[in-house]
Amino acid sequence: xxxxxxxxxxxxxxxxxxxxxxxxxxxxxxxxxxxxxxxxxxxxxxxxxxxxxxxxxxxxxxxxxxxxxxxxxxxxxxxxxxxxxxxxxxxxxxxxxxxxxxxxxxxxxxxxxxxxxxxxxxxxxxxxxxxxxxxxxxxxxxxxxxxxxxxxxxxxxxxxxxxxxxxxxxxxxxxxxxxxxxxxxxxxxxxxxxxxxxxxxxxxxxxxxxxxxxxxxxxxxxxxxxxxxxxxxxxxxxxxxxxxxxxxxxxxxxxxxxxxxxxxxxxxxxxxxxxxxxxxx
Amino acid sequence: xxxxxxxxxxxxxxxxxxxxxxxxxxxxxxxxxxxxxxxxxxxxxxxxxxxxxxxxxxxxxxxxxxxxxxxxxxxxxxxxxxxxxxxxxxxxxxxxxxxxxxxxxxxxxxxxxxxxxxxxxxxxxxxxxxxxxxxxxxxxxxxxxxxxxxxxxxxxxxxxxxxxxxxxxxxxxxxxxxxxxxxxxxxxxxxxxxxxxxxxxxxxxxxxxxxxxxxxxxxxxxxxxxxxxxxxxxxxxxxxxxxxxxxxxxxxxxxxxxxxxxxxxxxxxxxxxxxxxxxxxxxxxxxxxxxxxxxxxxxxxxxxxxxxxxxxxxxxxxxxxxxxxxxxxxxxxxxxxxxxxxxxxxxxxxxxxxxxxxxxxxxxxxxxxxxxxxxxxxxxxxxxxxxxxxxxxxxxxxxxxxxxxxxxxxxxxxxxxxxxxxxxxxxxxxxxxxxxxxxxxxxxxxxxxxxxxxxxxxxxxxxxxxxxxxxxxxxxxxxxxxxxxxxxxxxxxxxxxxxxxxxxxxxxxxxxxxxxxxxxxxxxxxxxxxxxxxxxxxxxxxxxxxxxxxxxxxxxxxxxxx
Numbered sequence: 091x092x093x094x095x096x097x098x099x100x101x102x103x104x105x106x107x108x109x110x111x112x113x114x115x116x117x118x119x120x121x122x123x124x125x126x127x128x129x130x131x132x133x134x135x136x137x138x139x140x141x142x143x144x145x146x147x148x149x150x151x152x153x154x155x156x157x158x159x160x161x162x163x164x165x166x167x168x169x170x171x172x173x174x175x176x177x178x179x180x181x182x183x184x185x186x187x188x189x190x191x192x193x194x195x196x197x198x199x200x201x202x203x204x205x206x207x208x209x210x211x212x213x214x215x216x217x218x219x220x221x222x223x224x225x226x227x228x229x230x231x232x233x234x235x236x237x238x239x240x241x242x243x244x245x246x247x248x249x250x251x252x253x254x255x256x257x258x259x260x261x262x263x264x265x266x267x268x269x270x271x272x273x274x275x276x277x278x279x280x281x282x283x284x285x286x287x288x289x290x291x292x293x294x295x296x297x298x299x300x301x302x303x304x305x306x307x308x309x310x311x312x313x314x315x316x317x318x319x320x321x322x323x324x325x326x327x328x329x330x331x332x333x334x335x336x337x338x339x340x341x342x343x344x345x346x347x348x349x350x351x352x353x354x355x356x357x358x359x360x361x362x363x364x365x366x367x368x369x370x371x
Numbered sequence: 372x373x374x375x376x377x378x379x380x381x382x383x384x385x386x387x388x389x390x391x392x393x394x395x396x397x398x399x400x401x402x403x404x405x406x407x408x409x410x411x412x413x414x415x416x417x418x419x420x421x422x423x424x425x426x427x428x429x430x431x432x433x434x435x436x437x438x439x440x441x442x443x444x445x446x447x448x449x450x451x452x453x454x455x456x457x458x459x460x461x462x463x464x465x466x467x468x469x470x471x472x473x474x475x476x477x478x479x480x481x482x483x484x485x486x487x488x489x490x491x492x493x494x495x496x497x498x499x500x501x502x503x504x505x506x507x508x509x510x511x512x513x514x515x516x517x518x519x520x521x522x523x524x525x526x527x528x529x530x531x532x533x534x535x536x537x538x539x540x541x542x543x544x545x546x547x548x549x550x551x552x553x554x555x556x557x558x559x560x561x562x563x564x565x566x567x568x569x570x571x572x573x574x575x576x577x578x579x580x581x582x583x584x585x586x587x588x589x590x591x592x593x594x595x596x597x598x599x600x601x602x603x604x605x606x607x608x609x610x611x612x613x614x615x616x617x618x619x620x621x622x623x624x625x626x627x628x629x630x631x632x633x634x635x636x637x638x639x640x641x642x643x644x645x646x647x648x649x650x651x652x653x654x655x656x657x658x659x660x661x662x663x664x665x666x667x668x669x670x671x672x673x674x675x676x677x678x679x680x681x682x683x684x685x686x687x688x689x690x691x692x693x694x695x696x697x698x699x700x701x702x703x704x705x706x707x708x709x710x711x712x713x714x715x716x717x718x719x720x721x722x723x724x725x726x727x728x729x730x731x732x733x734x735x736x737x738x739x740x741x742x743x744x745x746x747x748x749x750x751x752x753x754x755x756x757x758x759x760x761x762x763x764x765x766x767x768x769x770x771x772x773x774x775x776x777x778x779x780x781x782x783x784x785x786x787x788x789x790x791x792x793x794x795x796x797x798x799x800x801x802x803x804x805x806x807x808x809x810x811x812x813x814x815x816x817x818x819x820x821x822x823x824x825x826x827x828x829x830x831x832x833x834x835x836x837x838x839x840x841x842x843x844x845x846x847x848x849x850x851x852x853x854x855x856x857x858x859x860x861x862x863x864x865x866x867x868x869x870x871x872x873x874x875x876x877x878x879x880x881x882x883x884x885x886x887x888x889x890x891x892x893x894x895x896x897x898x899x900x901x902x903x904x905x906x907x908x909x910x911x912x913x914x915x916x917x918x919x920x921x922x923x924x925x926x927x928x929x930x931x932x933x
Binding site: 119155157188195280285292296297301 | 425429461462463464465467470473474507508509728731732735736737803806807808809810811812885886888915917919920933
């Protein structure tokens with residue numbers, strides 16, 4: 091094994107799966123008031139949504155510090171890595187990518203010559219997790235940095251993400267929605283469908299009910315053409331299952347389920363279910 | 372710094388020539404303390420969307436981490452203290468502003484590397500390093516942020532050191548420049564101006580510098596006064612003084628460059644005339660037959676007109692300086708620049724709406740423009756056309772939301788260069804159904820298609836009062852009766868409003884629908900509407916019911932079922 095794969099906690103890859111694939115995960119931080127929790131380490135999916143219900147403080151998030159990345163890079167280099175591919179969530183949604191770049195530059199200044207490549211996926215969660223897992227497997231087969239980067243770029247280019255939320259409030263509060271600068275409070279209860287465009291969250295449609303939203307997502311997935319794989323990220327099992335039921339009307343292949351982590355939860359709120367569809371070549 | 376009281380030495384304070392590590396430690400601690408005291412005020416500036424939230428708290432947490440790394444150190448080398456500070460900040464950096472701050476401290480440490488003590492000139496150099504690393508810390512540096520403030524501070528330090536100021540003098544200049552720079556941020560970043568705030572990160576950096584200056588003056592630890600939300604120091608002991616020597620004030624408007632060909636051209640006279648017209652940084656060079664004019668002006672047209680009056684113009688080049696400008700004065704220019712940059716959408720939507728509540732509903736769903744109008748107050752074609760022309764797209768979808776408006780909406784197509792599609796929505800709920808299916812990511816044709824289809828997915832009931840006696844389609848109506856219309860067709864009439872509502876619902880076969888929205892009109896209060904909704908819920912317990920203040924005139928209730 092020569093090239094090591096590193097990502098951040100917003101990939102929503104569970105710790106055991108990451109370990110099995112030899113992936114290092116650097117956690118972002120979620121704050122409830124002054125209390126800090128490492129995403130996926132101190133706070134898992136269920137723990138987060140419990141806290142969200144119970145806490146009077148609304149959570150906030152922060153990117154990992156450059157030092158956190160530096161420490162992990164150094165550890166991988168000490169373990170004999172001949173290259174590190176560091177794959178991260180959209181730089182438009184978080185400073186994580188920037189922190190990773192800073193860490194890479196600091197190591198270069200102190201004389202590191204082993205290549206550390208930092209990738210901005212312009213995606214998040216299940217939108218990037220399969221690309222990361224596939225890259226990790228290919229890395230263990232001894233593929234070159236060039237090949238790994240090409241593999242990730244190809245997978246990302248073929249991946250579309252759609253999510254249904256209970257409300258846009260959480261996204262708006264965190265300033266993480268792109269095409270809705272003038273978005274006002276919605277008088278009607280809607281279950282917005284959102285997607286990613288150029289690394290930013292954008293709203294797509296605003297159905298009035300969840301069942302309409304699931305049906306509409308399934309319809310949009312159906313219009314994408316031949317699908318190679320679908321992953322679902324869920325705030326809770328019930329919403330993931332409901333979305334999956336709708337998706338089954340247009341897709342009969344394998345479905346992989348992931349739990350949305352605390353950082354994603356902070357910015358999307360309860361009741362979120364996302365689908366990442368990888369379009370076949 | 373010497374241990375004597377600087378304050379006691381006023382009005383002629385002793386010259387402070389060098390700082391050692393312990394001086395640096397105390398100064399930075401004072402800065403961090405000042406920042407901590409003001410973090411909530413800085414958080415309050417954070418009203419526009421910034422990734423990784425709460426700038427004041429993040430910057431303060433970063434500084435606190437930096438200070439923790441040196442607080443117990445008795446190290447006297449300034450270089451070593453600076454290096455420990457930077458390391459601490461790096462470990463504790465929180466948020467984007469924290470990361471930039473940590474890189475600034477890293478630059479400072481680079482600049483002070485191996486120095487046991489430092490002078491004003493050496494500090495100025497270190498601040499230059501800090502500015503460079505701050506810019507390198509971000510992928511796409513944006514002006515009007517902490518970056519600009521760091522750079523302006525470093526520049527002020529350089530000029531101050533050149534003049535031979537001591538550390539106190541230098542920090543004074545730096546703080547003045549930082550305050551001015553913060554005040555200028557809304558002129559550089561339109562989103563700040565829209566939100567009516569200065570940049571939070573820039574203010575945080577400025578506050579840190581103020582704390583350091585207070586320490587050098589011997590004022591640290593006293594008189595901590597919170598800042599007001601607009602970023603001005605409520606302490607007001609030092610209003611942000613504008614320094615005459617700061618030439619950046621002149622960088623505004625347009626750069627105008629052209630060649631002027633003529634006869635008997637008088638170089639000096641022309642130069643003076645352009646200056647009198649408001650031209651800044653004016654250079655006029657050449658001879659009486661051909662000369663080159665370079666100037667900066669708010670109204671390039673006037674300069675060109677003047678040129679034309681003297682001869683013929685060649686090679687005219689006009690550039691908007693706003694992008695690089697540090698000018699706060701050029702507010703109108705910034706607005707124009709922001710407008711020009713307003714995103715062109717693949718499709719825009721114009722909706723005809725009556726009722727304050729309905730307006731909010733449509734705005735919330737993301738329509739680009741609302742034309743007031745509806746029953747008995749149909750908008751003119753001209754009003755519709757104006758809204759279409761102003762919409763931020765070449766493709767405009769119109770939601771008439773009234774049977775009597777559809778035709779006038781269709782007329783707009785012949786009067787504009789833009790591509791128009793009129794969704795045949797005859798009621799407000801139909802327009803809402805169409806808008807909730809508007810796909811922000813889809814192209815115009817797709818949206819026209821789905822929105823047209825969506826109109827049929829919803830049933831509308833309207834409850835109003837008959838204005839005359841009539842019989843239509845077997846329904847006999849007397850003036851003053853309550854009437855129920857289903858999808859615009861008269862269905863029920865009667866003298867009791869509740870009975871009319873019940874009968875109307877019955878005619879609609881409510882069993883088939885899952886969600887009902889009840890929009891109550893301007894003449895109905897919320898309690899009344901809730902009571903009506905409660906009775907509906909009792910009769911149709913399977914329904915999800917939402918009551919919305921529609922504020923529409925004439926119609927007591929407008930109801931949609933889907």
